[in-house]
Amino acid sequence: MSKSLARVRAALEAAGASTEIRETDDRARTAMGAAEVVGCEVDQIAKSIIFRGELTGHAVLFLTAGGNRVDAGKAAAVAGQPLGKADAALIRAETGFAIGGVAPVGHLQGIEAYIDPRLSQFDKVWAAAGTPRHLFSIAPGELIRITGARTADFTA
Numbered sequence: 001m002s003k004s005l006a007r008v009r010a011a012l013e014a015a016g017a018s019t020e021i022r023e024t025d026d027r028a029r030t031a032m033g034a035a036e037v038v039g040c041e042v043d044q045i046a047k048s049i050i051f052r053g054e055l056t057g058h059a060v061l062f063l064t065a066g067g068n069r070v071d072a073g074k075a076a077a078v079a080g081q082p083l084g085k086a087d088a089a090l091i092r093a094e095t096g097f098a099i100g101g102v103a104p105v106g107h108l109q110g111i112e113a114y115i116d117p118r119l120s121q122f123d124k125v126w127a128a129a130g131t132p133r134h135l136f137s138i139a140p141g142e143l144i145r146i147t148g149a150r151t152a153d154f155t156a
């Protein structure tokens with residue numbers, strides 16, 4: 001088991017979350033492919049989109065429904081600071097994950113997080129579990145509880 005996957009599993013267990021972690025194939029690299037693999041709607045895929053806060057220099061996480069796109073202007077207004085592109089080094093340093101497998105939980109340090117209200121319309125959503133080939137299912141309320149994400153309108 002990869003260190004990243006183990007960290008996600010440990011974070012979920014420590015939070016007392018009831019989840020299923022599933023190994024998939026390369027289709028899980030996209031929201032559409034992930035939905036196909038696990039048999040759900042594309043909007044049930046919780047994408048982890050990371051920006052760099054220009055005032056803080058730290059990563060800011062936006063969890064969005066698979067069919068939605070983050071609107072940079074709305075996201076900056078929600079975060080209360082200009083946002084820039086987060087490079088692979090920042091993402092790895094602050095989350096511990098590589099691009100393509102960024103999980104919403106199990107980060108190396110605390111991260112400011114926001115969640116798309118569309119995700120709360122489902123009983124269960126799926127998110128990356130620390131690798132591009134692993135996903136975990138979770139109730140949206142549990143995801144909010146564990147991540148501390150604030151619900152906000154930041155999609156296009």
